[in-house]
Amino acid sequence: MKEQTPMGMNRTGMQMSPLDANAMQAAPASMTPATPGDDSALAQMRGSYISESDPIGSVPLPGTVKGAMTTGVALLTGDQPQLLLDKLGERLAFERTGTRLYDALITKFETMQDTSTSMTLADLRKIRQDEARHFAIVAEAIQSLGGDPTSQTPCADLVGVESMGLMQVVTDPRTTVAQSLHAILVAEMTDNVGWELLIALAEDQNQSALITDFSVALDEERMHLQQVQSWFQEATLGESISNGAMVDDIADANPSQLH
Ligand SMILES: [Fe+2]
Ligand SMILES: [Fe+2]
Numbered sequence: 001m002k003e004q005t006p007m008g009m010n011r012t013g014m015q016m017s018p019l020d021a022n023a024m025q026a027a028p029a030s031m032t033p034a035t036p037g038d039d040s041a042l043a044q045m046r047g048s049y050i051s052e053s054d055p056i057g058s059v060p061l062p063g064t065v066k067g068a069m070t071t072g073v074a075l076l077t078g079d080q081p082q083l084l085l086d087k088l089g090e091r092l093a094f095e096r097t098g099t100r101l102y103d104a105l106i107t108k109f110e111t112m113q114d115t116s117t118s119m120t121l122a123d124l125r126k127i128r129q130d131e132a133r134h135f136a137i138v139a140e141a142i143q144s145l146g147g148d149p150t151s152q153t154p155c156a157d158l159v160g161v162e163s164m165g166l167m168q169v170v171t172d173p174r175t176t177v178a179q180s181l182h183a184i185l186v187a188e189m190t191d192n193v194g195w196e197l198l199i200a201l202a203e204d205q206n207q208s209a210l211i212t213d214f215s216v217a218l219d220e221e222r223m224h225l226q227q228v229q230s231w232f233q234e235a236t237l238g239e240s241i242s243n244g245a246m247v248d249d250i251a252d253a254n255p256s257q258l259h
Contacts, residue, residue: 057152059085059089059154060147060148060151060153062147080205081145081205085145085147085153086156088141088147089152089155090153090156090159092138093152093160095135095138097166097187099131099132101167101184103128104167104180106121108175112177116177116235116238117231119234137213141214169183170183178232181228181231181235184228185225185228185229188221188228191224195221196218198214199215
């Protein structure tokens with residue numbers, strides 16, 4: 001079982017073949033085979049898709065009468081109730097992913113019996129519970145606005161795509177605790193910014209009833225970020241010291257593709 005990233009037979013760099021590397025660098029530019037064309041055709045094609053495409057989905061209209069009335073009033077005053085519902089949908093999706101990320105990290109941490117950090121199982125279970133509770137807070141907020149927490153909003157769809165890589169890293173059986181913590185760190189940084197924005201939006205839309213719960217969640221996210229950042233540093237520096245390698249070398253030592 002891997003606890004650290006090993007030094008090994010990584011063949012991805014040109015240093016692996018000094019003769020060929022020298023020959024390639026010595027070759028005059030005129031002899032270097034060039035692929036005809038440039039990336040302008042690619043940009044042009046992307047441009048035509050962009051100008052012709054529809055947006056990614058829509059925010060569903062609140063289904064309840066109370067919700068419909070609330071939305072109607074907010075729309076009349078020039079507010080954008082769909083923006084708040086879209087961002088609530090985003091947070092709902094991301095908190096769900098956060099819960100699953102911690103489930104995966106807990107399994108990795110327990111299986112590897114990792115002692116490279118001050119992180120404990122109790123710490124991880126506590127954060128996992130926080131994420132699940134944040135999910136519930138958002139679901140309740142959506143319902144209080146007459147929205148449907150089971151609907152997928154456009155921004156919820158986007159964060160689902162964005163966070164796929166994070167889940168892949170933490171659930172990949174080959175990744176270390178340090179590598180998994182880096183993916184968790186990305187999630188926690190996004191969590192922090194997400195709640196800050198949601199609080200600003202709720203204030204903007206005069207939804208002060210939501211702000212108390214959201215502020216508690218933001219405080220917890222700030223704590224998560226601090227903890228994860230320090231565990232990530234401990235785990236990474238621990239790897240570095242036990243390998244006799246520089247921290248910068250860790251990412252290069254095992255570049256096999258994650259999939
Ligand atoms: Fe959270
Ligand atoms: Fe968090």
